Amino acid sequence: MTEEVLHRVESGVSWITLNRPEAMNAVTWDQRERVIGLLGEASADPGVRAVVVTATGKGFCAGADLRGAPSTAGGGSSERVAGDVARMIRLGAQRLITAVLDCEKPVLAAVNGTAAGIGAHLALACDLVIAAESARFIEVFVRRGLVPDGGGAYLLPRLVGPQKAKELMFFGDAVPAAEAERLGLVNRVVPGEELETTAREWAERLAQGPTRALALTKQLVNASLDGGRTAALAAEATAQEINMTTADANEGVASFVERRSPKYLGR
16 A cells, blocks of 8 residues: 655655645545654654655645544444534644644645645645645635634634635635745745755755754744734743753854854754
8 A cells, every 4th residue: 555644854854745646635534643743753853853744746735535534423423413523623634733833843845736725724834835836725615615624714814914814715716826925825936846856955954954943933933923022022032041052052153253154953
């Protein structure tokens, strides 16, 4: 059976690749659990200093594939009980998005094709997004009469503002890569044949950086979107206090004084 999530670590970069091209990488329960596990491993492994999430074939992720998912009703019954759907969302799509947001290493999405539903949210939860020219982002939920899940109503307004977020979610129109870049959903658009090379360049550059400082910076930015100025400034001071105990911070200051390029070790 073909492995549904490919994984390798190269030059300090954990490459996580969805591998169900025949299904446009609609994510299964097993795939989701594997990706969540790999993101957790990346946080804990000092040898991993950046993460790339990408996919094979023409689609990045066409959404959730619930076939084969464990029953949420319990007791072997297929009858839906109040609370089942909310539990499924909390333990499924929301855990996946949270794993990306909480990963202690910078996470880069290399979007090779259509990213729809939870697939779009998976990409948008990443710290940086590089998209192939053929990529499209679709808030597909409204087409199925559904409410966006997987953090969509949390992520989109913070990226494009509430009015644009509502337009994307109310109509469910496909957003081409170039338009996604203009809106701020994507950092850079490149020809499809250059996607992996560009993602590797960015990821390896991140992997050569001060890993703990990047983790704390990510935490500060994410937290700033949820709190006020007082809390943000207090968190910033605390983060800098913690960061100044790291070897990389000492190296950064020493290299500046000595007028040389820093050599960060991720510690």
